[in-house]
Amino acid sequence: MRSPAPDAKIETNSQIAALLSRYADLLAAAGGDRFRIRAYRAAVEEIAALDRPLAEILAQGGIDALIALRGIGRGIAAAIVEMLTTGRWRQLELRAQNLTxxxxxxxxxxxxxxxxxxxxxxxxxxxxxxxxxxxxxxxxxxxxxxxxxxxxxxxxxxxxLNRFPNARRGRRTDKIPMPPIGLLFAVDARYREKAKAGALRLIAPRRFNPDGKAWLPIMHHHADGWDITALFSNTANAHELGRTRDWVVIYFRPDVHPDGGVEGRATMVTETRGPLKGQRVIRGHEAACAQHYAKSPALGQSAGGRGHGGG
Structure with missing residues (x-):
């Protein structure tokens, strides 16, 4: 997503998150304080998770209502107010003048x-x-x-991007543990809900996209010590079966893994056969998903309902 031009109307959470993300990039490129950079990136994640427009929150409660949000300090709240009221963020414009x-x-x-x-x-x-x-x-x-x-x-x-601030030195390994199943289900549900609402940034994949259109929603998320990226599957199989709005690929990496370049991957799908038909499952981990649903029947019912919607 391109940053809005000066004086353009800024009104959606995704527009504001894009500008904050851009500013964090610029700080990182300049060798800025890593805690400040992480603060901006954390704010982007929290804004992406909101169920209400920031404009509505500001209108009803003023800047104090923004500051009360998790991950939004006074400085970032002031920036959000400036974006919503003037359609620009001067601080970003000044820093970005010479850094395309x-x-x-x-x-x-x-x-x-x-x-x-x-x-x-x-x-x-x-x-x-x-x-x-x-x-x-x-x-x-x-x-x-x-x-x-x-x-x-x-x-x-x-x-x-400071993905691994707490990483330890140690022997390289090509395997990492999978996040808790409950966390993967939560990420899958959040991603599909945000994608359906049009609240996520869009990217233009190279494969199966001859017109070069930005259509693929992408979500970056950090939770419980895991850095996560989620997006719909863009594989040939997904296109052939018409499942590009159902299959969700989740990439994950733990903060404390000794090798920051290693990551894991899980694919969430709506099961089409067997005892879990209609339920969201992690492909290759169906047995573990069945056990998880057995412990939380309500989760299975709600996940199955969302699964039919396809995001």
Whole structure:
């Protein structure tokens, strides 16, 4: 999503989250304080999780109502007020004057000016979190990026985005544990609800997208020590079966994993057969899902209902 032009109307939570995310990127590129950067990224996550428009919250309770929100301090609340009332955020404009998305990407090790321009043009992304997510999808084919270079760039992005502030040194391992099943179900439900409401940023995948349209909703989330990215499946199988608005791919990485470049992946689907037919399940972990539903019958019923909707 492109940042709104100065004096453009800013009224949605997704627009505000995009501007805050852009500012966090600029702070990171300038080597800013990592706690301040994480504060902005945390605010973006909290705004994405809101069920009410920030404009409505401001209108009803003023700036104090914004400050009362989790993850929104006085400084960020003031920025939100400025965006909603003036249609711009001067602080961001001043910092962004000399740092376009291409120049921002060029600050990542392994990305030069030519490749940075190509990333912006070919992938249609403008923020570091979205660049990281698209490169991790595996379907982003960009001239000049092979497997090794992609891995190096992703490692640089993970460090820049401060994904692993508590990471410990230790032996490399290629396996990481899966998050609690309840957390994956919660992420799946939140993602599909936000996607259905049009409250998520859209990216333009390279595969099965000849017109280059930005149609794929993406959600970045942090919870219980896990960094998570969720998006609908864009595989050939999903398209052939008409499940691109049902299958949700969740990428996850723990904060404390000794190797920041390693991540796990889970695919959430609506089961079409067997005793779990109509329920949301984690593909490859159906038995564990059945046990989870047995302990929480109400969760199974609500998940099944949402599953039929497809997000």
């Amino acid at each position: 998305p291409a120049r921002l990407f060029a600050t990542i090790p392994g990305i030069g000016p030519v490749l940075a321009d190509r990333l912006v043009q070919d992938l249609g992304v403008e923020t570091l979190p979205d660049l990281e997510a698209v490169l991790r999808l595996g379907d982003a084919e960009v001239q000049g990026i092979g497997a090794r270079r992609r891995a190096a760039i992703l490692a640089g992005l993970a460090q820049r």
